[in-house]
Amino acid sequence: MLQIKNLTKVYEGGVQALTDVSFEVPEGQFLAVIGLSGSGKSTLLRCINRLVDPTSGQILWNGEDITAATPDEMRRIRRRIGMVFQHFNLVHRSKVITNVLAGRLGYTNPAWSLMNRFPKEDVDKAIQQLERVGIADKAENRADELSGGQQQRVGIARALMQDPQMILADEPVASLDPVLAHSIMKHLEEINKTDKVTVLCSLHFLDLVHRYADRVIALNEGRVVFEGSPKEIDDKKFKDIYGRDAERVG
Amino acid sequence: MQKNNKPSILKSLRLGAIVLLVMVVLAYGFEITQVDLTELRSETRINSLVRVTRALARPELIEYDQQEEIINAPIHVPCPVGGGQVKGEVPNTQQPYLVLTPSCGNPGDTIQVEGYNFSPNTEGPLRFIPGNDPGNTVSLGRDIVETDQTGHFIANLVLPDRLSDDNQYIRATLRRNVGSPHLTQTAKDTWDKIVETVFLALLATIAGTIFAVPLSFLAARNLMKPVRNSVTNIALTVIGWPVGMAIGYLAVQFVSNVTAPIAANLAVIIASVVVTPFIVVYGVRWALPERDIRTPPLWLRLVRGVVMILVVLASIFGLLQLAALVANIGNALSGVLGPFAFLGNFLFQISEILRVLTPALGALAAGGALGSFFGGIGQRSSERLPVTTVKILNLLLMSVAGALVLGLLGALVEWLYQIDRPLYTLWIPMAVGGGLGLFLAITTKARDTLPTGMVIYTITRTLLNGLRSIEALVMAIVFVIAVGIGPFAGVLALGLHTIVSLGKLYSEQVESIMPGPLEAIEATGANRLQTIIYGVVPQIVPPYISYTMYRWDINVRMSTIIGFVGGGGIGFLLQQNINLLNYRAASAQMLAIAVVVASMDYISSMLRERYV
């Protein structure tokens, strides 16, 4: 159970990215976060694993206060939270397998990382994850030799290496074409269903939301303007979320 | 378009004023840089220019062995009283001989010298051997003669102002190249020095790179900005470092003293060099488990800590033994290797470096270990303990840390200047430091974090920028004063300059890496070290290699001239020869420099193309 309580984030320049955001995500839910760009979706997701430090408010995960965690505790919390990014965020010049193994760093003794070593079990595990997302044959390629869809699968494999209880996906399909988008979303769905991993996924297209999400949170200028099942988004709600001039497409 | 080009008095005036200003600036520049083209046109300048250019065109690289035929013919200056021809040995006409007509005269008289039976096509000078000073030879001006195919020559010469009643001589020294051409001494010296030059550049580049890499991380804003530490952490880290360094240094002394008796035995040395690595590897494997799944119990952590300390002591021992072994091998080798004795010497030097470095390494390792261990304790106490306790701890520890830092600085000043007044160099600095630390602890909240990263960043940046603005040549002068004339001073100067300029260039590369992968790796729970190794390093390897090559290029260039100020390398030879007006030798060295610089440039651009 993830509980967000009165979360507010003001960036250094004075931009109010989130204002008093509160909601709860039960274990194993697939939650979509929607909103215009600039509405605070990325900020919200990054506050959950403290890539961004919230200005005020509380984030409780299984009763533990993430906002009050010390650096050591944070390392332990983060390694159970996988993250998938819009621009994949792979290390281009490293091999695919190394990128996947990086997902294991939270469990690896830093002294071993200094020697660029991973335990044998982790290397095997990395191959398994690559098989799971269907690109085991690319393990030895450099990450930037892969297409966008393949890179995102590496990103998912990296998150899976963490044995995550929760995955934060920040517009994971926004830089992919629609066909690929579905294949990536299906991987997330599969992980959500088989491994019972909670997924928080920010999305642009409503049809994806309808197709994959159990529940939706909509943000507008950093405030929650809608919370409920995807089916409940009617034309009025749609205009609340995306503004008066928005037109429904698809 | 049209509007902008509208003629206006004001514009023209402004143009006129600008031209005038430029003229004034140029004129002043000519004045102070003493540009004087008439100097270039003067006869003596042109003559010496021609001479120098011709010498430069004939670098002194190859020469022949020469065979000389030296023949004397007696002459009287002035003619003996009573006149007539001089009685001398009658020349042997089977051998080369000289005929002088007349065979006596007054200073200033012109006489004819004819040579017979010399080797054909040889050349050499005619000289005058004064009677009262037979060791001397007097040059007679334009006195080079050449023989024809039959070995005959005719020349006129003017008798010098050397009056003597003794027999005096005219000497013909005709020389002929024999055998195959071979390298001159100059060429050999030049080769030696050019090798020295290249290695000077190589050492400076390697040493510079090794130090520049860690510095560049400290000077990168994007890496340092997020680093903040609690006051307690900072205080304990500051205390931990020097204490740890002292302990490390003492540990090395202790180990080397304890093991000195057994270290003399070669069998023991070999055994320990072979065994220690295993002990170290297995010790480290056990004490640092690969995985970090859950925090182990306290007793296990303590045991692991003890094992790590033992491992460190064992590796110090191993290093010392290795140094001894290498020194032995080096000594043995240099006896039997003959021309490759330098390999033995190299090993010996390596062992010396090991011996010198081991205490430093031990001190640094222990300092780092204790610093971060204390820092960790500090971090945890400031998170866990009640606020008032933390506050009191901060007050105490910060005063101690401040006193320690300024006390050490004072000790350094004392050591440098030998003031010998502990009140000023020790007690007052310690009091001030303690006061500053106390002030810092009072003005911050108990659990506040301070931007240590930015402080370190600012200090590093300032140092880099400051040192970078000092030319390598100037640094060389300073080091020549410090360690004496020679290539070592050059290595130090170039090395230091390489550290600071590469540090700056590298850090700019770190600052321009893509933040995305970094964020992704941080999100997996990786700590800072891991984030740098897996997120930063792969991104900066290509630019680092390319900057290192570029610097290598610069260092080769610099090392060719650093000898001008005594920094070793070929510049020293070049400058000497220029000062001695020995332009043909200087030309050989300039040629060598050109060849080396051009080929290094080519190699490095080739490597850069291939690997970057």
Ligand SMILES: Nc1ncnc2c1ncn2[C@@H]1O[C@H](COP(=O)(O)OP(=O)(O)O)[C@@H](O)[C@H]1O
């Ligand atoms: N690092 C930052 N510093 C300052 N402002 C930021 C930063 N990141 C995002 N913002 C601002 O915060 C607001 C929310 O941004 P973001 O969370 O990225 O929205 P979304 O992901 O929905 O597009 C925007 O106005 C954006 O300009």
Ligand SMILES: [Mg+2]
């Ligand atoms: Mg975003």
